[in-house]
Amino acid sequence: MTAALLLAALLAASWYVRRRLALDFGHGRAGAYRAVTVRQLGGFAAPALLALALAGEWRALWRMPESFARLAEMLGIAGWVAPGDGWTLLLGAAGGSALGAGFAFIHWRWRGRRGPMFGELGWILPQGRGDLGWGVVLSLVAGVAEELFFRLALPLLAALATGSALAGFILSALLFAAAHRYQGIAGVIATGAMGVVFAALYLASGALWLAVAAHIVVDLNSLVIRPAITGAWRRESTG
Template sequence: MMSPILAALLLLAALGGVWWFQKGDLGEYRRFKALNDGHSRRMRFRLWLVRAALVFLVPVGIGLALLGRLVALVTMPGEFAPLSALLPSVLASDDGALGLLLGGAVGGLAMGAVLARVLKRRPLGDVSALLPRDRRELKYAAALSAMAGVSEEAFFRLYLPLLIAALTGQAWIGFVASLVLFGAMHRYQGWAGILATTALGAVMTGLYLMTGSLWVVMLVHALVDLNGLVVTPWLGGALKR
């Protein structure tokens, strides 16, 4: 059984990391938007990658190890089972169902990218500064997409809900709190961005509970970000040589 004291300490540490990650975020993003020098922009992308790893991935690995719950990375914790039972099940062991799900996700994202180019649709939220301006920035956009998919899902869909469930005895409180924090973390994108990321987080939460597979939601999240930060700018011809 998970120690409530250890869970509380780990939760405080995790929230402190998020606070540090977000400290001065609005001002930092405004300064980033004003950058025109490609080298400075790439340095900022590198810094964000390192910070995301330190704030999200490292605490998950260390925390789960201390709790003796590393298996939660591949098997949904029992604390989430009552919520999972309320939703339709897409078993992680059912390769056909998962293949159909992921195929639909990839197809939908590809269609969205094409429509974005045809309709000249602007992304939700203030994210234009994050879009790559040339091919050298494209790899950083791809890396940020992959990092967000892996680190944010591990942190917000597994780690925080598990810690909060250990303290409250209610997994739904953990998921709701994590969802609110996930949306608030994107406040630099404005209200449209907060609402869009909160909706994405809700979809990822449901997908996790239906599949019981963290890697599935990591992959889908990464694909969503790749669509917005890599595929759409690339297909739209917005990249400089």
């Protein structure tokens, strides 16, 4: 199967699972969270892994493809992040998240409401203690599934189809932002920018796990830490 056909199949499978496949995991917030979790796994992780297998690119899971390495060299960022520096960067990201959470807590105590966020998460934002566990699950699942899809399988297949890794990452960044349009224009812009950051981390380090971990840290801040300190921990989940 050619790369172009695999790319089309990847996008079609993802769209169908996330937008058209009927899932019934019961009523209430827990059922909705289960459905979102399955859609993440079935709409991003599964198609990405299957596409890599069919393309014969399994090694890309632990070794950066040559086309990506050449792009990193062209951009002048190859080797900027040594594998051993990844943990330092993650600690810095965690520290930044903690600082942001602290400001959110001060705003909540001072104004009595949640502070501004880049984009609205809608119903998915945890409302009570029971939801926070799902926030952890979704953060872990999204971090792994979306990075496999948007930072590996999608740009790699696009690069194989077009001969341009840069075109692959541009397409991936646009689709990653579009996938978060439920967060409004601010959320699309913010997630688009974060997608570029995750891609840069991957290209600069050659380690996909670093992009995955950074994605998880960002999601934990949005779906667990900030909701917990601004009232969710004090309330029982409903539904």
